Amino acid sequence: MSRLVLVTGAAGFIGSNLCDALLDQGYAVRAADNLSAGEMSNLVQAQGRPGFEFHHVDVSDPDVCNRLCEGVSAVLHQAALSSVPASVADPARAHRDTATTTLHLLAACRTRGVSRFLLAASAACYSERAVQPLREDAEIWPLSPYAAAKVASEQYVKAFVGMGVDGACLRYFNVYGPRHSAKSSYANVIPAFTRRILDGGKLSVFGDGSQTRDFVHVRDVVRANLLALHTKTPLGGVSLNIATGRRTALNDLISAIEARCERKAAVDHLPDRPGDFKHSLADVATARKLLGFEAQVSLEDGIATVVDWMKSSA
Ligand SMILES: NC(=O)c1ccc[n+]([C@@H]2O[C@H](COP(=O)([O-])OP(=O)(O)OC[C@H]3O[C@@H](n4cnc5c(N)ncnc54)[C@H](O)[C@@H]3O)[C@@H](O)[C@H]2O)c1
Known part of the structure; x- marks a missing residue:
């Protein structure tokens, strides 16, 4: 073959x-x-x-x-x-x-x-x-x-x-993971938040951050x-x-990125975004x-x- x-x-x-x-x-x-x-x-x-x-x-x-x-x-x-x-x-x-x-x-x-x-x-x-x-x-x-x-x-x-x-x-x-781009205006949450935290910027979170993802x-x-x-x-x-079969709340994700970057980020909480799943x-x-x-x-x-x-x- x-x-x-x-x-x-x-x-x-x-x-x-x-x-x-x-x-x-x-x-x-x-x-x-x-x-x-x-x-x-x-x-x-x-x-x-x-x-x-x-x-x-x-x-x-x-x-x-x-x-x-x-x-x-x-x-x-x-x-x-x-x-x-x-x-x-x-x-x-x-x-x-x-x-x-x-x-x-x-x-x-x-x-x-x-x-x-x-x-x-x-x-x-x-x-x-x-x-x-x-x-x-x-x-x-x-x-x-x-x-x-x-x-x-x-x-x-x-x-x-x-x-x-x-x-x-x-x-x-x-x-x-590596190579997940933070450049696009549609960037996903992990690269986007990591970039902002490394740059000392503020994070925008829809809702209270208790939503979970796998x-x-x-x-x-x-x-x-x-x-x-x-x-x-x-x-x-x-x-x-x-x-993974494991759920992670957005707030816990932010804490994990902050810990690795050794830097705290200010968070702006925006209203829930219509159409967003609460949990996945x-x-x-x-x-x-x-x-x-x-x-x-x-x-x-x-x-x-x-x-x-x-x-x-x-
Ligand atoms: N990243 C995620 O969390 C995730 C979750 C679920 C499913 N997926 C799927 O996994 C796949 C890879 O995702 P990714 O995050 O690497 O996305 P990505 O945008 O980095 O990669 C997609 C690639 O496809 C290329 N492409 C698009 N249209 C093309 C075409 N017509 N001909 C040739 N190339 C074309 C793009 O240039 C890009 O390099 C995608 O199908 C995506 O929908 C990704």
Whole structure:
């Protein structure tokens, strides 16, 4: 079997961490990104390593997908318009970069005989009304074009199983770690808060900070992908929560970042933001059962990797 793996969205936060880990494991990596959000600086470690090739392409083009899938044994599809607010601003683009890309890559996998497809799916698919901790069979109700495009992508993964492309939908929860950019105006909470605390700025928190999230380190997300890649058991299009199964309140997150930065931050409490979930916590039993996956990185250790990376890349 070929040891060549295609990673889309490879210049992004999660994609670039995946490329490094795959190369460490002896895989050849074909990396593809249109650089709409990703940065080549994320790939400096990968570039020049034996077996690594980078393609500056758009994977919403079926011909591009067909070329990229030639000779590969698996596709790890990370490319997407990864921001919820950006998807609200431009729903058609969210659909193209997230769902259309999935469809064309799956069709190319079928043509080229690629047997494994792993989708970067999202916890954003779950309904606000779903019972916590969230099991994979909880109610699905996308609240944004981003979430809708991820749900559509999952359905395509399932549909293509019957057409010879085995795969899984890895529903990442709140992923954090090195290379998670704080630059975008849509920056996620951990990089945004870490940057502000390091710069001595004020934090803006919606509500009283008691809202909770399931923060999972990128190293664990990478490990979940490798387990799903290696398993001999057919995955059958299954959806799996990739998370820690632990809840962290925003206030506790801020304390953990402050402790690592050795600096306190002033906090502005704003009114609750309509549409924000109060809590999001995964039930992780299915990934444990099917993949033997268990998150290993503690919040303290994970925050340390973010702070150290930000200090070193400043
Ligand atoms: N970061 C999280 O917390 C999280 C949570 C759930 C799911 N996800 C999913 O994981 C994946 C990776 O997320 P991330 O945080 O690394 O995001 P990211 O924005 O850093 O990476 C996405 C990459 O895809 C590229 N891209 C977008 N459209 C493309 C296209 N049409 N052709 C080629 N490349 C394209 C971007 O340039 C970017 O480099 C995404 O699918 C995202 O939706 C992320």
